[in-house]
Amino acid sequence: MSGWRTDVVVVGAGPTGLALAIGLRQYGVGVEVLEKEARGKREARAGIVWQRALEVLADLGCADALTAAGLSLREVEVFAQGQRVGAMPMRCRDTAFPHPLSIEQDAVERLLGDRLAAVGGGVRWSTEAVGLRLGSDGAEVDVRLPDGGTDTVRCGWVVGCEGSHSMVRKELGIPFEGARRPDLQCVQINARADWKQPYDPARSYFFLERGASLGVSPRPGGGYRFFCFRTDPDPSIRRPPGLREMRDLVAEATHEPGVRLWPTDPPWANRARFQDRVAGTLRAGRALLAGDSAHLWAPIGGHGLNTGLRGAHNLAWKLASVVQGRCPEGLLDTYTGEQRRTAHAVMREMRRNLLELPPTPASLRAVRALGPRLMATPAFARRISATLSDLAMGHAGSPLSQGGAGARLPDLPATVAGRRRSLHELLSYDRWTLLAAPGAPVDDERLAAVTGRYAIPVRTFRPRLDRGTERRLPAAALLLVRPDRHIGLAAHDLPALETYIRRWFVRKA
Structure with missing residues (x-):
């Protein structure tokens, strides 16, 4: 070397x-x-791999392999102090990967x-x-x-x-920069279970008790990942949790004293504190x-x-x-x-994640009182899914985001040159993508003249969106989309496009 x-x-x-x-x-x-x-x-x-990360893995050429090896999670069911609160779909719109992946x-x-x-x-x-x-x-x-x-x-x-x-x-x-997170630990084990809940490879669970939030997620190798965020009365304990500790914790959180656990093969358990x-x-x-x-x-x-x-x-x-x-x-x-x-x-x-942070008496009362109505509300479920999926995460405020841009481009249906496509089908990780509105007063020849002067790998499309979906995008004649699917520029004219490209790209010799 x-x-x-x-x-x-x-x-x-x-x-x-x-x-x-x-x-x-x-x-x-x-x-x-x-x-x-x-x-x-x-x-x-x-x-778990969330929806936005699955889009990342698609750009890297390995999403298909991961989805084939994992389990698509479609619903989460929540209990608080033994009372069923409700169930929510784990689904997001405007993406080729609507569900998170257990892997x-x-x-x-x-x-x-x-x-x-x-x-x-x-x-x-x-x-x-x-x-x-x-x-x-x-x-x-x-x-x-x-x-x-x-x-x-x-x-x-x-x-x-x-x-x-x-x-x-x-x-x-x-x-x-930062500090240790006090009074919080997570204990985890991969195990098979004999309990009341029916096995469903697409369903995960949360069981909330005072000072402990137990999550249970099916795993591709069989059985479940049991993970519990809980208070930490004795930080000197460093060893991974044993089967008895986890069984007792699961029994208390699920209100099933007869629950039985046995380790998966290979076994895995972990205890962690955080900073x-x-x-x-x-x-x-x-x-x-x-x-x-x-x-x-x-x-x-x-x-x-x-x-x-x-x-x-x-x-x-x-x-x-x-x-x-x-x-x-x-x-x-x-x-x-x-x-x-x-x-x-x-x-x-x-x-702010009330589902996984160790609950207080007040938060438990709120979940039991308000949870059934909220979890039955489609708008609430969409909001939670959007937050967890990372699809709503953008780069507003970045110098690379101009004209009110920065959001991830939603994968909306459109028509391009008479063919039905989704917007993400037009994108590629190896280049930028310029989306020109059908009525944009700039022809392709003038766009090519501007982009051709700089070392920007770019391809131009003129998608026509379905009626009612236009409001999901910035109101602009030209949208310049970065290789990572975030909108870099929302522009109304050619000079704004050239100013942006001049700032971020080297001019060709």
């Missing part, structure tokens, strides 16, 4: 690092992924690894990044090799995706941070894995555009701003 160079070094082969490497390889960028652990040393851990992290990593190999990438296992030096035009990463020797990898860029104790973040001196932290910046010169290296919080709502995947999706196309000379380096600063805002937004939303 001595003296060897690559475009980008990714430190860490978890889901975020693998997704980032896939995105870069799809653009033809040279990538080396360094992972200190040995191949296959993985645990079940995260257990565990080890399977996600395996399938991402398969996809990385398919696009010409790979992982250097048992290879630990131990040091980092940045220059004005690149970086050097010191590594410890599988045989105990050391070497140095030279690269244009380095991205730390190696978790909460990130070497990259520490070497850069970037503060990890809420976000790195002060996600970029320092030629180095960037992603995933748990960049942000960390209690996995209420299961959004840690999902936010990491979305961040990798955001970063990959931007870093590739800079590496390949299409955009100035300043584009990468929009990644750090957008992803930090996203992390803070997720943390705020999850602090």
Whole structure:
């Protein structure tokens, strides 16, 4: 490896690092992924992939493999102190992935690894990044090799995706702002159950008791993931929960004293405490941070894995555009701003998640009194699903969002050149997409003349939306959609389009 160079070094082969490497390889960028652990040393851990992350995985070419390996969750049923509150559909509109997916992290990593190999990438296992030096035009990463020797990898860029104790973040001196979450723990086990609830691979449950919220989700390998967010009277207990502890907890939360549990094969159990932290910046010169290296919080709502995947999706196309000379380096600063805002937004939303936070007596009374009516209301169910799915998460306020833009483009039905399409069928992760309203006073020749002067990979369409759906989009003649499905610009005329492109793209020689 001595003296060897690559475009980008990714430190860490978890889901975020693998997704980032896939995105870069799809653009033809040279990538080396360094992972200190040995191949296959993985645990079940995260257990759900939400709808927006499934769109991310579709852009990375592996959504079909994941959906084939997972379970589509279609309904959640809620109980409070033994009383059934109601059930809600877990469904979102305007996406090719209306339901979240039950699939565990080890399977996600395996399938991402398969996809990385398919696009010409790979992982250097048992290879630990131990040091980092940045220059004005690149970086050097010191590594410890599988045989105990050391070497140095030279690269244009380095991205730390190696978790909460990130070497990259520490070497850069970037503060990890935040604090420990007090009086909260999560105990989990994969187990089969003998209990009153009928097994349905599409249905999950929540059982609320004072100081404990028990979630139960079917898992692809059979049985359930039992996970409980609860108060933490004895933080000195570090060991994973035993079968008896979990059985007693499940019996108390479900009001079924006769419930029986037995471990799945392979067995898995976990006890975790949490910190809420976000790195002060996600970029320092030629180095960037992603995933748990960049942000960390209690996995209420299961959004840690999902936010990491979305961040990798955001970063990959931007870093590739800079590496390949299409955009100035300043584009990468929009990644750090957008992803930090996203992390803070997720943390705020999850602090309001009454379904998974350990309930208080007051919140339990509210759930029992108001829950049946609210859960039977379609508008309430849509709001909860939109929040959990991340489909409503956007980048308003980013310098890359102009003219009231920033939202994810909804996947609306449309007619294009006489053919029925959905808007997302017009998009592609390897380019930008320009959507011109049918009545836009700019012909395709003039649009091509403007975009053709700059290094922007773009394709133009003139979709005609179904009646009544136009209000779901910004009122503009031209919508310029980023590779990651977010609207970058809503413009009314050609000069506004050219001003935007001039700012973010390099002019062709």
